[in-house]
Amino acid sequence: xxxxxxxxxxxxxxxxxxxxxxxxxxxxxxxxxxxxxxxxxxxxxxxxxxxxxxxxxxxxxxxxxxxxxxxxxxxxxxxxxxxxxxxxxxxxxxxxxxxxxxxxxxxxxxxxxxxxxxxxxxxxxxxxxxxxxxxxxxxxxxxxxxxxxxxxxxxxxxxxxxxxxxxxxxxxxxxxxxxxxxxxxxxxxxxxxxxxxxxxxxxxxxxxxxxxxxxxxxxxxxxxxxxxxxxxxxxxxxxxxxxxxxxxxxxxxxxxxxxxxx
Amino acid sequence: xxxxxxxxxxxxxxxxxxxxxxxxxxxxxxxxxxxxxxxxxxxxxxxxxxxxxxxxxxxxxxxxxxxxxxxxxxxxxxxxxxxxxxxxxxxxxxxxxxxxxxxxxxxxxxxxxxxxxxxxxxxxxxxxxxxxxxxxxxxxxxxxxxxxxxxxxxxxxxxxxxxxxxxxxxxxxxxxxxxxxxxxxxxxxxxxxxxxxxxxxxxxxxxxxxxxxxxxxxxxxxxxxxxxxxxxxxxxxxxxxxxxxxxxxxxxxxxxxxxxxxxxxxxxxxxxxxxxxxxxxxxxxxxxxxxxxxxx
Numbered sequence: 001x002x003x004x005x006x007x008x009x010x011x012x013x014x015x016x017x018x019x020x021x022x023x024x025x026x027x028x029x030x031x032x033x034x035x036x037x038x039x040x041x042x043x044x045x046x047x048x049x050x051x052x053x054x055x056x057x058x059x060x061x062x063x064x065x066x067x068x069x070x071x072x073x074x075x076x077x078x079x080x081x082x083x084x085x086x087x088x089x090x091x092x093x094x095x096x097x098x099x100x101x102x103x104x105x106x107x108x109x110x111x112x113x114x115x116x117x118x119x120x121x122x123x124x125x126x127x128x129x130x131x132x133x134x135x136x137x138x139x140x141x142x143x144x145x146x147x148x149x150x151x152x153x154x155x156x157x158x159x160x161x162x163x164x165x166x167x168x169x170x171x172x173x174x175x176x177x178x179x180x181x182x183x184x185x186x187x188x189x190x191x192x193x194x195x196x197x198x199x200x201x202x203x204x205x206x207x208x209x210x211x212x213x214x215x216x217x218x219x220x221x222x223x224x225x226x227x228x229x230x231x232x233x234x235x236x237x238x239x240x241x242x243x244x245x246x247x248x249x250x251x252x253x254x255x256x257x258x259x260x261x262x
Numbered sequence: 263x264x265x266x267x268x269x270x271x272x273x274x275x276x277x278x279x280x281x282x283x284x285x286x287x288x289x290x291x292x293x294x295x296x297x298x299x300x301x302x303x304x305x306x307x308x309x310x311x312x313x314x315x316x317x318x319x320x321x322x323x324x325x326x327x328x329x330x331x332x333x334x335x336x337x338x339x340x341x342x343x344x345x346x347x348x349x350x351x352x353x354x355x356x357x358x359x360x361x362x363x364x365x366x367x368x369x370x371x372x373x374x375x376x377x378x379x380x381x382x383x384x385x386x387x388x389x390x391x392x393x394x395x396x397x398x399x400x401x402x403x404x405x406x407x408x409x410x411x412x413x414x415x416x417x418x419x420x421x422x423x424x425x426x427x428x429x430x431x432x433x434x435x436x437x438x439x440x441x442x443x444x445x446x447x448x449x450x451x452x453x454x455x456x457x458x459x460x461x462x463x464x465x466x467x468x469x470x471x472x473x474x475x476x477x478x479x480x481x482x483x484x485x486x487x488x489x490x491x492x493x494x495x496x497x498x499x500x501x502x503x504x505x506x507x508x509x510x511x512x513x514x515x516x517x518x519x520x521x522x523x524x525x526x527x528x529x530x531x532x533x534x535x536x537x538x539x540x541x542x543x544x545x546x547x548x549x550x551x552x553x554x555x556x557x558x
Contacts, residue, residue: 005366011358015439016378018432022393023385025403029396078289085286088279097287104298106485108493108537110510111530114517115301118308118527138297141290170282199386201496206517219388223395223500232396235389242384246377249384 023239030232047233057234060218064198067214071136072194078137079144079189084174086145087152098149101142109139113206120207132207136197143196144189151185152178188249195245309527324528334512334529338536341509344423345492348430352438352487353480355431360442360479361472365451376443382436387496394429395420395501421503429497434490438483445479446472477552481545488544489537509533 033042051057082101086094104112113135120131155178163173179186201216208214213221222228312321328334363375382390397404400418419425449472457467473480495510502508513533516526 005362008358008362008366011355012362015355015359015435016375019382019435020378022390022397022432025397026389026393029403078293081286082290085283085290088283088286097291100291100294104294106489107298107302107534108490110493110495110513111305111534112298112301114513114526114530115305116297117517118523119297119301119304121521122304134293134297138293141293145290195384199384199388201386201388216386216388219386219392220496220500223388223392231389231392235393238389239381239385242381243377246380246384250373250377250380 023235026232027236027239029229030236032229035229047229050230051233051237055230056213056218057215057222057230060213060215061234063212064215067133067136068194068198071133071140071197072190074133074137075140075144075193075197076186076190079141079148079193080179080186082141082145083149083152084178086149094149098145101145104138104142109200109202112139113203116203117206127207127209129209129212132204132209135203135207136200139200139203140193140196143192147189147192148182148185151182155181191245191249195242305527306531308523309531311524313524324524325532327525328528328532334509334532337507337509337512338533341492342536342540344427344430344508345488347427348434348491349438349484349488351427351431352435352483355435356438356442356483359439360446360476363439363443364446364449365454376440379436379439382433387433390433391429391497391500394425394432398425398428398501420501421506423502423506426497426502426506426508429501430491430494433497434487437486441479441483441486442476443479445476449475474552477548481548484544484548485541488541492537493533 028041030047031043031045033044033046082097086097089097116131116135117127120126120128125131159177160173163177164170168176199216201220204214204216205220208217219231219234222231309324310320310322311317312319312323363372363379367375396402398418398420399405400416400420402418405413405416405418419428453471453475454467457471462470492508493510493513494508495514498506498508498511499514509529513526513529516522516529
């Protein structure tokens, strides 16, 4: 069957070029001295220096990083409990529950963000760190559960039963027997939650306290104004980090058996 | 082994076990109820309320207002067209790529090619939009290149609907590729060979084997692409120019700059209802087409 579909191969090459041309250009431009992103090309690293000299972008990155870590931590903890609970109630009831989780992914973030803002405004919470934290956590929770639950199902319950029979408390069984077995999936879920939250513009746009700018909000404001070469530098760093994380996640959870997408 | 498992299960008292499961599901289920279900119900209620404090009683005024000036109808139509165009573009490009990934490339190349497709998932939506703007902008790389062939370097498709289309296609193509790939990878090679041996040409092999077998992936791909594309507001805002507004921009304008609760809620509800209806119709049509094919 090989080497038989030249047009399929041609479209593949075209699509990959389309996907990576813009990213490639941004990386190229991050080393271009022109402040407007125009040619001729002149090599410089000054945009990277500008980025690390403590401007607004650096501050926003730090805020987003800490915030996303907290959200990912909460999502992993709640996701572990949820997945464990889903395993205990049996496959049929668990399927109903995972439909509920999917609804949090299917409802557009635009509508969900607005709906949460209405609720927070009504309860007096308003735009606040707590509201933003809750909103982002519920949005990334499904990703964690969808990765952890299948891993949990694959675990044989015998070792856990043995540990229980030998007198270990349920918490100890979970900590010493269950968790080590599903650790790769938990790590993959945590990373996924971290990245989705770190990059989530829409939910933060509606729930962030006034005046607080996480990285997506900061980039939005900069792009609205126009071309900013230090965004290129930041984008290049983020793409490199993303590649590393994707490789890590695919090692941990995706590649081997069935994962989130296939 | 199954017996042992059942015995241990029975050994724990049934009531306590049920309570424990409930306790485990409480934080996650509670969050979904309070932060997804409750806000959506509140949104629907707000759309029927006369004023922002939920005290004015039941009214249809918000919906009447929405339809009064015709802005919603025209923007919704435009957005649905954009959603359909981007989804169609994704399907047309993603089928060959997914087929190639599943059936043509070598095992080793497949791993790296799939990792490449996933990278945009882990990259900020705003950076993807931004990188496309950099590529397309006047005097930018693309226009400088075209200028070598005599084009005006300061002219550009940026700030038109065409730019918004390209950006959305760029953002959502990976979703469709992954959904179709996961479905096509499950098709048995023997089935394709059998069809070939029985004299089915390429078109016939696609319509009677690949299409019906990849239908579940196609349907979830359409759901993942069509719904968010139709509701997008960041892309038209940043790259659509002054006439680039879509229905998402209209909904957003009632919540970001001003806080126009009743009207914005009515818009959101209508938007959700129309999108759900269109998605169901597309699903029904494709399922019908797939079933008809499989009988052949």
